[in-house]
Amino acid sequence: MINGVAITQLAQRVGQTPFYAYDRSVIRQNIEQLRQHFGDLAHLHYAIKANPMPALVDFIAPLVDGLDVASGRELTVALNSGAPTHQISFAGPGKNETELLMALASGITINIESERELERIIDLSQQQGYLGNVAVRVNPDFELKTSGMKMGGGAQQFGIDADRVPAVVQKILAAGMNFQGFHIFTGSQNLNANAICEAHNNIYQLASELKKQCDVEIARLNIGGGLGIPYFPGETPIELAPIAENLKQLQAQYQYDFENTEIVLELGRYLVGNAGVFISSVLDIKESRGETFVVVDGGLHHHLAASGNFGQVIRKNYPLAVANKVDCKPENTVNIVGPLCTPLDLLGNKVELPQIEVNDLIVVYQSGAYGYTASPRDFLSHPAPVEVLV
Amino acid sequence: MINGVAITQLAQRVGQTPFYAYDRSVIRQNIEQLRQHFGDLAHLHYAIKANPMPALVDFIAPLVDGLDVASGRELTVALNSGAPTHQISFAGPGKNETELLMALASGITINIESERELERIIDLSQQQGYLGNVAVRVNPDFELKTSGMKMGGGAQQFGIDADRVPAVVQKILAAGMNFQGFHIFTGSQNLNANAICEAHNNIYQLASELKKQCDVEIARLNIGGGLGIPYFPGETPIELAPIAENLKQLQAQYQYDFENTEIVLELGRYLVGNAGVFISSVLDIKESRGETFVVVDGGLHHHLAASGNFGQVIRKNYPLAVANKVDCKPENTVNIVGPLCTPLDLLGNKVELPQIEVNDLIVVYQSGAYGYTASPRDFLSHPAPVEVLV
Numbered sequence: 001m002i003n004g005v006a007i008t009q010l011a012q013r014v015g016q017t018p019f020y021a022y023d024r025s026v027i028r029q030n031i032e033q034l035r036q037h038f039g040d041l042a043h044l045h046y047a048i049k050a051n052p053m054p055a056l057v058d059f060i061a062p063l064v065d066g067l068d069v070a071s072g073r074e075l076t077v078a079l080n081s082g083a084p085t086h087q088i089s090f091a092g093p094g095k096n097e098t099e100l101l102m103a104l105a106s107g108i109t110i111n112i113e114s115e116r117e118l119e120r121i122i123d124l125s126q127q128q129g130y131l132g133n134v135a136v137r138v139n140p141d142f143e144l145k146t147s148g149m150k151m152g153g154g155a156q157q158f159g160i161d162a163d164r165v166p167a168v169v170q171k172i173l174a175a176g177m178n179f180q181g182f183h184i185f186t187g188s189q190n191l192n193a194n195a196i197c198e199a200h201n202n203i204y205q206l207a208s209e210l211k212k213q214c215d216v217e218i219a220r221l222n223i224g225g226g227l228g229i230p231y232f233p234g235e236t237p238i239e240l241a242p243i244a245e246n247l248k249q250l251q252a253q254y255q256y257d258f259e260n261t262e263i264v265l266e267l268g269r270y271l272v273g274n275a276g277v278f279i280s281s282v283l284d285i286k287e288s289r290g291e292t293f294v295v296v297d298g299g300l301h302h303h304l305a306a307s308g309n310f311g312q313v314i315r316k317n318y319p320l321a322v323a324n325k326v327d328c329k330p331e332n333t334v335n336i337v338g339p340l341c342t343p344l345d346l347l348g349n350k351v352e353l354p355q356i357e358v359n360d361l362i363v364v365y366q367s368g369a370y371g372y373t374a375s376p377r378d379f380l381s382h383p384a385p386v387e388v389l390v
Numbered sequence: 391m392i393n394g395v396a397i398t399q400l401a402q403r404v405g406q407t408p409f410y411a412y413d414r415s416v417i418r419q420n421i422e423q424l425r426q427h428f429g430d431l432a433h434l435h436y437a438i439k440a441n442p443m444p445a446l447v448d449f450i451a452p453l454v455d456g457l458d459v460a461s462g463r464e465l466t467v468a469l470n471s472g473a474p475t476h477q478i479s480f481a482g483p484g485k486n487e488t489e490l491l492m493a494l495a496s497g498i499t500i501n502i503e504s505e506r507e508l509e510r511i512i513d514l515s516q517q518q519g520y521l522g523n524v525a526v527r528v529n530p531d532f533e534l535k536t537s538g539m540k541m542g543g544g545a546q547q548f549g550i551d552a553d554r555v556p557a558v559v560q561k562i563l564a565a566g567m568n569f570q571g572f573h574i575f576t577g578s579q580n581l582n583a584n585a586i587c588e589a590h591n592n593i594y595q596l597a598s599e600l601k602k603q604c605d606v607e608i609a610r611l612n613i614g615g616g617l618g619i620p621y622f623p624g625e626t627p628i629e630l631a632p633i634a635e636n637l638k639q640l641q642a643q644y645q646y647d648f649e650n651t652e653i654v655l656e657l658g659r660y661l662v663g664n665a666g667v668f669i670s671s672v673l674d675i676k677e678s679r680g681e682t683f684v685v686v687d688g689g690l691h692h693h694l695a696a697s698g699n700f701g702q703v704i705r706k707n708y709p710l711a712v713a714n715k716v717d718c719k720p721e722n723t724v725n726i727v728g729p730l731c732t733p734l735d736l737l738g739n740k741v742e743l744p745q746i747e748v749n750d751l752i753v754v755y756q757s758g759a760y761g762y763t764a765s766p767r768d769f770l771s772h773p774a775p776v777e778v779l780v
Contacts, residue, residue: 049731049770070731073771092770094673094685094729114676114685116748139678149733155681157727157735283484286504288529291545295484295504304766311699311734337547339484341439341460343539344701345547358506373771376694378763380439380482381463 003390007279007323010390011361018280018298018385020372022056026275027368031063034267037244041251042263045089047225048074050268050369051276055389057081060271068266069108072099079106089222091137091183093157097124104130111137111183111222113159115168122175134172135180135220138162138210142202143186145195149311152186159183162206169214179216181261182207185224189269193239196226197246204250208257218261225267229274231366232316269369276368278303278385279323280347282360283339292334296362299338299345301379303371306364309344310374320348323361328354336362340380393780397669397713400780401751408670408688408775410762412446416665417758421453424657427634431641432653435479437615438464440658440759441666445779447471450661458656459498462489469496479612481527481573483547487514494520501527501573501612503549505558512565524562525570525610528552528600532592533576535585539701542576549573552596559604569606571651572597575614579659583629586616587636594640598647608651615657619664621756622706659759666758668693668775669713670737672750673729682724686752689728689735691769693761696754699734700764710738713751718744726752730770 002010003023010021034044043065048057052074058081061067066087067078078088090103091111097120103110104125112118112134125132139161143153151158160168165182172179184203190196203223211218227238251258280298287293300307308315320336322328332355336348347364377384392400393413400411424434433455438447442464448471451457456477457468468478480493481501487510493500494515502508502524515522529551533543541548550558555572562569574593580586593613601608617628641648670688677683690697698705710726712718722745726738737754767774 052768052771071729071771073773077771092729092731093683093727094687094689096673096687096729114674116674116676151731151733155679155683157676157678157683157685157725157733158731161678283486284504284506286483286506286547288547288551289545293483293545293547295547297484297486299484309699309701313703335547337483339461339482339486341482341541341548343541343547370769373768374766376764376766378767379760381442381461381467381763383463 002277005390007277007361007363011279014386014388016386017361018278018302020276020278020367020385020387022051022053022272022276022368022387022389024059024389027060027272028063030271030275033240037240038247038265041244041247042223042265045264045266046271047266047268048078051272052077052373053387053389054080056272059389066264072102075099075102075106075108089135089183100124101128104128104132107133109133109135109180111135112168113137115160115164118168118171122177125177132177133180134177135183135222136160136165136168137183137185138165138206140184140186140202140206145192145198149189150187152184162210165210166213169216173216181218181220181222182210183222183224185222185266186226188226189228190226191228191230191235191238193242196238196243199226200243200246200250204254208254211257218258220262220264221258222264222266225265225270227267227270229269229366231318273366273369276371278306278364278367278371280362282356282358282362285356285358292332294334294336294356294362295339296336296347297339298385299340299347300375301338301340301377301382302375302385303347303364303367304375305370306347306367307338307344308346315349317348317351318367319365320351320353321363321365322354322356323363325354325360331355339382392667395780397667397751397753401669404776404778406776407751408668408692410666410668410757410775410777412441412443412662412666412758412777412779414449414779417450417662418453420661420665423630427630428637428655431634431637432613432655435612435654435656436661437656437658438468441662442467442763443777443779444470446662449779456654462492465489465492465496465498479525479573490514491518494518494522497523499523499525499570501525502558503527505550505554508558508561512567515567522567523570524567525573525612526550526555526558527573527575528555528596530574530576530592530596535588539579540577542574552600555600556603559606563606571608571610571612572600573612573614575612575656576616578616579618580616581618581620581625581628583632586628586633589616590633590636590640594644598644601647608648610652610654611648612654612656615655615660617657617660619659619756621708663756663759666761668696668754668757668761670752672746672748672752675746675748682722684724684726684746684752685729686726686737687729688775689730689737690765691728691730691767691772692765692775693737693754693757694765695760696737696757697728697734698736705739707738707741708757709755710741710743711753711755712744712746713753715744715750721745729772
């Protein structure tokens with residue numbers, strides 16, 4: 001069931017497979033759960049990159065406190081959602097001239113990623129007569145431990161090294177721009193609450209030091225997100241309570257530094273990842289030398305991460321089921337493969353599933369983030385999936 | 391230079407970066423070189439999946455003896471090129487009903503991948519009154535050694551296990567369909583001529599046995615391709631002479647079996663891979679903790695394979711250069727990164743290049759195959775690259 005609609009009925013309503021379906025009720029629950037834990041501790045932002053489907057962004061925008069974009073096209077989606085411009089921020093190490101001007105003209109906050117970028121923004125804002133709201137993305141001097149993907153610490157393409165930040169802030173102030181604060185983000189897809197707490201401790205300490213060194217008020221401190229979701233056997237949801245408890249302590253400890261500072265948790269995958277499924281139909285079932293191959297009309301070209309080919313070192317199966325046979329017991333061990341002429345097109349390796357027939361609907365769970373847009377949809381020129389918000 | 395046009399001039403002619411450029415003269419040379427070696431030994435087919443850009447397919451179609459497609463949309467491109475329908479074949483383990491009917495209605499050859507698929511084709515051809523040209527894709531009982539990607543041998547989603555082939559051929563003949571022969575393909579991206587020769591030996595032997603078991607004439611024997619191109623340091627081009635020599639011996643050895651058989655070499659990457667470059671512009675250059683990061687406007691969303699995230703186990707750099715400084719000596723060790731907010735967006739890790747400035751053009755070589763269409767172009771909603779044939 002996707003928000004009360006059976007997947008079999010939904011497939012008819014969509015009119016084709018493969019498709020992605022995103023469940024409004026699950027997204028709402030995710031946000032409510034976060035509000036319960038972080039309601040008076042932090043603002044919640046949605047990082048559009050996780051899933052930029054316009055209808056989904058329009059749905060989420062009024063439920064959160066802001067949107068974060070990573071490109072000009074994402075900015076357009078964010079503005080179309082009606083989110084107030086002062087609640088939109090733009091990060092990314094390679095913003096081009098057009099994108100910088102889009103950001104200035106719309107009045108959103110630009111997270112500066114390099115000193116040269118700041119110079120370009122100062123030039124553009126002076127040429128065009130825009131004030132310019134800027135925050136500084138800081139490349140911290142610590143790492144997020146046990147993270148799926150590290151994005152801070154050491155040499156990085158992201159942000160400005162912590163020791164260069166005071167000079168950059170002085171340049172912002174000297175140019176008369178509206179300094180908004182810091183963005184300190186260290187990594188993503190983390191399931192370990194202790195690692196997140198430690199990162200938050202380090203972020204607060206660094207932000208406090210930078211505040212003293214820069215001698216400015218910090219209107220907003222974006223502490224990133226990094227909350228992961230479980231994909232594979234043995235993974236469990238991250239515990240929010242200890243993270244919230246730790247954040248509360250940090251706010252008490254640093255109350256004089258950040259009394260008037262808006263703390264922002266920026267989450268992408270965590271808001272939408274478990275709200276999405278990817279559905280494909282069985283085209284063929286074949287035996288080859290003792291193994292069963294179930295060929296479906298969806299594959300790596302639609303859902304690259306589920307095929308295990310997007311940056312993963314060891315391929316693991318995403319959770320899978322037969323939508324029209326969820327009450328049936330597993331009977332067979334099968335391989336679920338896509339329609340492409342490549343052995344990389346594998347959605348399930350030796351999965352236990354009920355007896356499968358042609359036209360059965362195969363569900364890939366945990367597909368709400370980094371699915372549709374993160375896949376090479378023209379690879380072998382097969383039909384693209386449809387996306388629906390239910 | 392791309393077919394006589396300097397890349398700097400080409401960038402102006404294209405009007406944007408990033409872009410892919412494919413060089414007609416290199417494609418023509420590749421084909422001429424193959425003709426020199428295999429001219430009277432085998433027909434040459436182009437596997438469109440490597441690069442389905444319509445202008446490129448239109449250019450290649452008259453230079454080769456046939457086209458191989460992997461989807462309905464590729465079939466449309468092939469038909470649009472004007473290639474004769476009897477020289478087009480369609481392989482793929484997950485052909486849907488629409489695609490099978492497209493294939494029957496256009497009169498091309500369908501490579502059957504399963505017994506169930508054959509039943510569907512027989513039903514459809516009888517319902518619609520089409521004769522149906524079919525060949526059998528055989529999953530052989532041997533593997534291609536030292537191959538980048540194995541696609542035959544063992545349990546596979548591709549083709550019909552060799553021991554089931556005689557029964558399948560009988561079914562084809564009994565249904566009154568036009569049996570075209572066999573397609574035996576074992577793997578791709580192989581740089582070892584001996585491995586290809588051994589595969590060819592095995593293919594001829596298996597085809598000969600199957601011919602005897604089935605007691606039919608083989609109009610066409612597609613022996614696949616598998617010829618790799620060098621991407622990384624230490625890799626060298628595959629030697630064609632020993633492969634041609636071996637093929638000549640095989641044709642003598644099996645002359646009674648395949649006297650009237652058209653032997654087909656099906657090549658994708660080998661025809662176009664070295665003919666393409668991917669060009670992006672430098673947006674920013676930044677130092678972080680002792681390393682230099684060159685941020686360009688092209689990245690993994692445009693060229694997933696070059697970022698090392700498409701099925702590669704160990705990331706290696708594709709060959710890189712600064713287009714407007716090809717005559718300058720390497721001076722610095724830099725990282726070339728794309729504009730995305732992910733550390734996966736890396737085109738060059740610690741590359742020695744001349745002094746780089748903003749707006750310099752970075753070239754990724756060996757980008758003519760599995761680039762544009764094999765990349766998640768909507769990932770983070772950045773502008774798509776343009777493709778040009780020069």
